[in-house]
Amino acid sequence: MPEIKLQHILTLAELLVRGGRYNYIEITTKELGKTISRSQQAASKHLLDLENDGFVHRVRKGQGFRIRVTDKGYEQMSKLFLSLKSALDSAPNNLEFNGVAISGMGEGAYYMSLAGYKKQFVSKLGFEPYPGTLNIKLAEHVYVNAKRELDRYPAVFIDGFSDGKRTYGWVKCYHAMINNEVEGALLILERTHHDDSVIEVIAPVKIKDSVSIKDGDKVNIKVKILDKD
Numbered sequence: 001m002p003e004i005k006l007q008h009i010l011t012l013a014e015l016l017v018r019g020g021r022y023n024y025i026e027i028t029t030k031e032l033g034k035t036i037s038r039s040q041q042a043a044s045k046h047l048l049d050l051e052n053d054g055f056v057h058r059v060r061k062g063q064g065f066r067i068r069v070t071d072k073g074y075e076q077m078s079k080l081f082l083s084l085k086s087a088l089d090s091a092p093n094n095l096e097f098n099g100v101a102i103s104g105m106g107e108g109a110y111y112m113s114l115a116g117y118k119k120q121f122v123s124k125l126g127f128e129p130y131p132g133t134l135n136i137k138l139a140e141h142v143y144v145n146a147k148r149e150l151d152r153y154p155a156v157f158i159d160g161f162s163d164g165k166r167t168y169g170w171v172k173c174y175h176a177m178i179n180n181e182v183e184g185a186l187l188i189l190e191r192t193h194h195d196d197s198v199i200e201v202i203a204p205v206k207i208k209d210s211v212s213i214k215d216g217d218k219v220n221i222k223v224k225i226l227d228k229d
Contacts, residue, residue, distance in 0.1 A: 004077070004080065020068050021074055026061070097186075101136060104132075109131040125185055130203060169191040183203065
């Protein structure tokens with residue numbers, strides 16, 4: 001049984017949108033070609049191929065044709081739709097990052113000690129972070145792209161605040177496992193001097209001591225993806 005060719009999907013979709021599931025519809029090859037961004041000749045060949053494969057049925061009307069999508073064509077498009085929907089609806093259980101530990105500028109210890117942040121970490125993450133962050137230089141560009149993708153997924157949101165002298169930005173937190181040993185969180189900061197090649201993680205313990213790493217050692221971070229509400 002022939003399957004729908006990739007180049008024919010838009011053609012069948014357009015026929016279905018126009019009501020071609022149950023009715024014979026009138027559409028010129030010029031009009032079809034414009035809609036699917038193909039030449040009139042290409043659109044004509046699409047219809048001929050689809051007819052030969054049994055996905056559409058055409059009946060002559062004057063100098064042209066009226067077209068209907070057959071049950072076979074509809075069934076193939078339905079299977080394709082279900083496959084695509086499953087792929088698009090599915091989400092990974094975690095995103096993985098690999099890199100090496102690097103020294104920071106010591107700012108993490110200061111920010112982690114601020115009451116405005118600390119109280120929210122305790123109430124929203126369930127732990128009080130060790131005063132400091134572990135900085136990780138991502139090993140490959142694929143992980144940099146993965147970091148940028150994090151915005152697509154739900155996060156634990158830590159509100160920014162003011163202490164009367166200055167304001168502090170928000171923080172997005174993603175539950176994470178460091179080297180499969182320590183539970184913590186990866187942070188995305190509203191304000192940071194790091195570029196996208198560096199990630200920061202926190203934990204209730206001093207991470208370097210707990211997983212026995214030093215600057216230059218490899219680090220693996222698995223970020224748990226939360227379900228969307």
